[in-house]
Amino acid sequence: MATQEAIYGELDLELSWSERELPERERTKHVHRLHPYLGKFVPQLVEALLERYVRPGGRVLDPFAGSGTTLVQALESGHDAVGVDVAAFNALLMGVKTREYDLSELEQEVLLARSRLGHSDEDPEGYLAEWFAPRAAGELLHFRGLVTELGHADVLRVVLARAARSARLTPHFDLDFPRAPQRGEYWCHKHRRTCRPVEEANKFLARYLVDTLARLRAFTAVRDHRRAAVVLHGDARELEVGGPYDGVITSPPYPGLIDYHEQHRYAYELLALDDRRERELGAAAAGTSKEAVAAYVDGISAVLGRVRETLRRGARVCIVVNDRRDLYPEILSRSGLRLEERLERHVNRRTGRRAGEYFESILIAR
Numbered sequence: 001m002a003t004q005e006a007i008y009g010e011l012d013l014e015l016s017w018s019e020r021e022l023p024e025r026e027r028t029k030h031v032h033r034l035h036p037y038l039g040k041f042v043p044q045l046v047e048a049l050l051e052r053y054v055r056p057g058g059r060v061l062d063p064f065a066g067s068g069t070t071l072v073q074a075l076e077s078g079h080d081a082v083g084v085d086v087a088a089f090n091a092l093l094m095g096v097k098t099r100e101y102d103l104s105e106l107e108q109e110v111l112l113a114r115s116r117l118g119h120s121d122e123d124p125e126g127y128l129a130e131w132f133a134p135r136a137a138g139e140l141l142h143f144r145g146l147v148t149e150l151g152h153a154d155v156l157r158v159v160l161a162r163a164a165r166s167a168r169l170t171p172h173f174d175l176d177f178p179r180a181p182q183r184g185e186y187w188c189h190k191h192r193r194t195c196r197p198v199e200e201a202n203k204f205l206a207r208y209l210v211d212t213l214a215r216l217r218a219f220t221a222v223r224d225h226r227r228a229a230v231v232l233h234g235d236a237r238e239l240e241v242g243g244p245y246d247g248v249i250t251s252p253p254y255p256g257l258i259d260y261h262e263q264h265r266y267a268y269e270l271l272a273l274d275d276r277r278e279r280e281l282g283a284a285a286a287g288t289s290k291e292a293v294a295a296y297v298d299g300i301s302a303v304l305g306r307v308r309e310t311l312r313r314g315a316r317v318c319i320v321v322n323d324r325r326d327l328y329p330e331i332l333s334r335s336g337l338r339l340e341e342r343l344e345r346h347v348n349r350r351t352g353r354r355a356g357e358y359f360e361s362i363l364i365a366r
Contacts, residue, residue, distance in 0.1 A: 015048055015362065016346040030072075030219040031097040034212055035162045037067035038176060038258055041251050041320050045345075046073040049249050053316040053364065054079065058246025061310065063236040063303050064281075066260075068094035070249045071229040078224040082245075084236045086280055088273040089161070089264040091233035096158045098229035103217055109150045110213045113159075117202045118142045127269040131181050132201075136167040139201040144270060159212050161267035163204035168266060169197045176263075235279050236303045243310030251320040252281070252303075255296040255327075259284035297327055297334075304335035311366075316340070319363040328363055337365040 027042045046069055054060055058079055062070035065083030071094055074081035083094055117139065123129075124137035132140065140160065147156045170178035173190035181197075188195035232239055253260075261268065261277035262284070268275050277283055281299040286292040307317065317337055321328060332339055341364035 011346055011359075012343045012362075015045060015343060017042075017044065030222065031215050032067075032069065032072065034097055034215055035067070035093055035158055036165065036175070037093070038260075038263060039251075040067050040069050043069055043073045043076075045320065046070050046249055047077060049318045049362070050074065050077045050079065050247070053318055054247035054249075058315075059244070061241060061243075061245040061248045061307065062250045063241065063248070063307055064250045064252045065094060065231070066090055066251070068097050068229075068231075071098050071231070072219070074249075075223045075227050075229055076219075078227060080227050081229045082232065082241060083229065084232045084234065084239060084241060086233075086235050086276050087260050087264075088233060088276070089267045089271075090260065091231050092154060092267075092271075092273070093158060094229075094231045096154050097219070098231065099154075100225070100228075101152075101216055101220065103213075103220060106152055106155065106216065107213055109152050109156075110209050113143070113146055113150060113156060114206055114209045116146055117205055120145065127265065131168050131170075131266070132164075133167075133169060133197070133199040135199050136201040139205070140164055140167065140270060143201075143205055155212060155216070157267075157271055159205065159208045160270060161264065162208045162212075163201050164266040164270055165264075166204045167198050167201035171195070171197070235276075237299060237306065241306070241310060244312045244315075245307075245310050246312055246315050248307055248311070248315070248317040249320075250318070252300055254322065255282040255293050255325070256284055256286060256288035257282065293325065293327070297331055300327075301331045301334040304331065304337060308336050315366065317363075317365045319365065320360060321363065322358070322360040323363075332363070332365055340364045340366055 022042065022044060029043065032043055050073065056078065060070065060074045060079045060081045062083045065071060065085045067090060068083055071081045071083045075098060085091055119138040120141035122141050124132065124141065128137045143160055147153050147160060150156060165175060168178065169181040169183060171182050171186055172188050172195055183197065185194050185196050232241065259277065261275055261280065267273060282296050343362040345360060345362065347358040347360055
């Protein structure tokens with residue numbers, strides 16, 4: 001077994017940050033915390049890769065765009081960007097993060113929505129009745145009705161989804177992977193005391209309305225307004241993604257790890273979003289059988305093969321991945337890409353409260 005000294009000797013220390021060097025408030029600066037999202041890479045990593053591998057002002061593509069970290073940091077760093085994702089909630093979230101706003105109009109609507117919080121008499125059904133206390137469900141349904149009356153509907157939809165995540169009948173320490181509704185008192189590992197599940201939603205709606213406005217305002221102050229981001233909702237194996245591109249920065253899903261549609265189930269239910277989980281590469285429901293891993297390799301290879309055709313001569317493809325199954329040598333070969341450099345980094349934390357030592361690679365190909 002390699003010693004810690006040997007392991008750390010192989011790391012790119014410029015891309016590996018300690019908690020002290022990169023505290024949580026920096027990892028989730030401005031719009032990166034409009035809504036929690038499991039497994040996203042830190043914006044500082046994207047900043048560093050843009051500076052190293054994409055020419056100034058170059059156009060960037062992320063074919064597995066997730067919550068939009070690459071797009072947001074491209075705009076902050078002076079690049080146009082295109083992001084593709086098959087998940088409707090991801091596309092909604094990316095659009096809200098990267099859109100230009102008239103902040104005065106947005107503030108007026110946020111304050112109006114906050115003043116009109118209330119409770120709907122509509123009876124919750126199905127998922128809403130199962131996972132929310134009656135008061136919380138009524139407050140969420142009332143806010144959903146407000147969304148259709150105001151101009152910045154997508155911003156309010158993200159606020160609604162974020163509040164719904166917090167207001168579910170789940171233990172406070174298990175917001176990421178709740179298995180069943182929590183209806184009675186429980187010992188809370190987060191607060192180290194006995195807690196009760198949440199019974200209301202308006203307190204979250206009020207808080208997140210103000211926080212969302214502040215984060216969009218903060219990003220407006222640092223983004224390059226000469227640049228724009230385009231969000232494409234669909235399967236990157238099939239969509240025409242345009243081009244040419246001066247670089248790709250992406251973190252593909254891992255096989256059988258996270259079902260991003262189920263992870264945001266509350267948003268799909270409340271907002272009636274198009275659920276395309278059967279098209280998700282590496283879907284958790286598919287597991288990690290030999291057949292599932294083979295399908296994953298086929299899918300990622302198909303995406304990167306199409307991406308390669310959109311690149312300018314000499315453009316790099318930066319893939320952030322923990323390739324513990326050693327799948328990417330075959331994937332790159334089948335995609336027509338050549339590995340130029342392999343960087344190793346220590347991951348202090350991606351998102352969530354998961355602990356443990358974690359490393360990932362950054363594959364630089366062209």
